[in-house]
Amino acid sequence: MDAGQISELIALADRYAPGEGILDTTVGGLQVVRISRTDVVLPTVYDPSVCLVIQGAKQAWFGGDVLSYGPGEYLGVSVDLPITGQVTEASQARPFLTLKMPLDVMAVGELVSATGLPGGTMGPTPRGLFVNRAGAALGDAILRLARMLATPGDAAVLAPLAYREIYYRLLTGEGGAVFAHFALGSGHAGRIAEIIRTIAADLAVPLRVNDLAERAHMSPSSFHHHFRRITTMSPLQYQKHLRLTEARRIMLAEGVPASAAAYRVGYESPSQFSREYARMFGAPPQRDVKTARAVAYLYAGPRAPAGSNVSHSEI
Numbered sequence: 001m002d003a004g005q006i007s008e009l010i011a012l013a014d015r016y017a018p019g020e021g022i023l024d025t026t027v028g029g030l031q032v033v034r035i036s037r038t039d040v041v042l043p044t045v046y047d048p049s050v051c052l053v054i055q056g057a058k059q060a061w062f063g064g065d066v067l068s069y070g071p072g073e074y075l076g077v078s079v080d081l082p083i084t085g086q087v088t089e090a091s092q093a094r095p096f097l098t099l100k101m102p103l104d105v106m107a108v109g110e111l112v113s114a115t116g117l118p119g120g121t122m123g124p125t126p127r128g129l130f131v132n133r134a135g136a137a138l139g140d141a142i143l144r145l146a147r148m149l150a151t152p153g154d155a156a157v158l159a160p161l162a163y164r165e166i167y168y169r170l171l172t173g174e175g176g177a178v179f180a181h182f183a184l185g186s187g188h189a190g191r192i193a194e195i196i197r198t199i200a201a202d203l204a205v206p207l208r209v210n211d212l213a214e215r216a217h218m219s220p221s222s223f224h225h226h227f228r229r230i231t232t233m234s235p236l237q238y239q240k241h242l243r244l245t246e247a248r249r250i251m252l253a254e255g256v257p258a259s260a261a262a263y264r265v266g267y268e269s270p271s272q273f274s275r276e277y278a279r280m281f282g283a284p285p286q287r288d289v290k291t292a293r294a295v296a297y298l299y300a301g302p303r304a305p306a307g308s309n310v311s312h313s314e315i
Contacts, residue, residue: 001072001139009054009146013097016149020095026152027145028159029102035087036095043084043281045200045245048103048182050170051075052134052142056096057089062129063232069131072139076175077103078182079128079193080200081231082241099146101166105193108167108183117171117180125188126178128196128230138169188226191216195227199235203243204266209235243267244280251289258285 017023017032024031033051057070061084069075070089090096111117134142145162148155170179181189195212199205212235213223224234231238247261256264262273278284283291 001134002136005136005139005143006054006071008143009052009099010097012146012149013054013099022100025149027148027155029163030145030149030159031100033098033100034095036090036092038087038090041084041086043082043245043248045242045249046075046077046081046083046129048079048105049077050101050103050166051077052099052101054097054099055094056087058085058087058096058098060085060129062127065127065232067129067131073131073133076130076132076170076178077128078105078126078179079196079230080242081128082238082245083129099142101142101145101163103179104163104167105183107164108171108179111164111167112171112180112184115168115171117176125192125226125229126181127232128182128193130175130178132173132175135169135173138166138173141165141169188218188222189230191218192223192226192230195235196231196238199239200242203239203246204264206266207235207239240276241280244277247273247277248281248285248289248292251285252292258289261285 013032013034017025017034020034020036022031022033035056052074053069053071055071057068060067060069060075062081067075068088087096141162145159145166148159148162167179170176181187182193184190195216198212198215199207209223210220213220216223218226227235227238233241243265247258247265247267250256250261250264251258258274258277259270262270267273274284277288281288
């Protein structure tokens with residue numbers, strides 16, 4: 001992306017999505033994230049999406065990796081993942097700005113099949129999260145989508161076409177094979193992605209890992225290997241991270257007590273929930289939520305079912 005593309009996107013975000021936090025827009029699925037502080041560490045659940053930074057900078061911690069990205073770079077998220085992020089460059093005068101676009105994995109898979117693009121089935125199983133620089137062609141496609149903020153009446157007809165172009169540019173760009181891996185539903189990555197969507201769709205369901213491996217047509221050892229490669233954790237660790245992160249969001253966004261949030265995400269023992277929550281977030285639920293109230297506006301809206309076009313609350 002060039003400076004002119006980024007400047008126009010900033011101007012559109014400033015005009016049509018003012019305010020602080022995670023902002024929905026009149027263009028289906030498109031969100032603007034605006035954060036003016038750098039002192040908040042946020043453990044959140046990222047759904048399949050493309051998050052393009054147009055101002056400021058951010059870091060995301062994924063397993064043992066630290067991913068840093070700034071203007072003109074995007075975070076590609078191929079499956080639901082619990083990630084910790086922190087804005088590293090922002091101020092009141094120049095806030096951190098991101099355009100977040102949903103990644104419709106079914107549409108991406110159909111596009112791969114329809115166009116004969118490389119399917120991404122060769123090579124090792126990829127990580128589910130990565131950073132790439134957006135090229136000029138992808139920048140143009142995103143601009144066409146963002147310009148609909150000025151003409152919301154056009155969005156119902158034209159936004160799906162713009163998203164299709166965005167997906168095409170992603171698939172033909174540097175990270176295209178990664179998106180294709182997860183979208184096609186075949187190969188190790190595609191089959192693990194299907195299982196991840198199943199886990200994320202209902203966090204209260206107990207996991208039977210051998211059953212999941214059988215559904216993925218893998219041996220238990222192969223299933224564990226590829227699952228950890230994509231998510232950096234085991235299936236049980238993955239579900240626990242999703243459960244605890246979602247329970248935290250429920251308490252912050254809906255104001256429910258810890259026991260109710262724990263039950264909703266599948267915990268039967270409040271004491272076990274409290275122990276695991278404190279181990280993950282550094283404080284028991286009540287104390288942690290009280291501290292986090294100052295930035296509760298970052299946890300807006302209900303958690304979306306896996307595969308829907310409604311976003312999780314995240315940046």
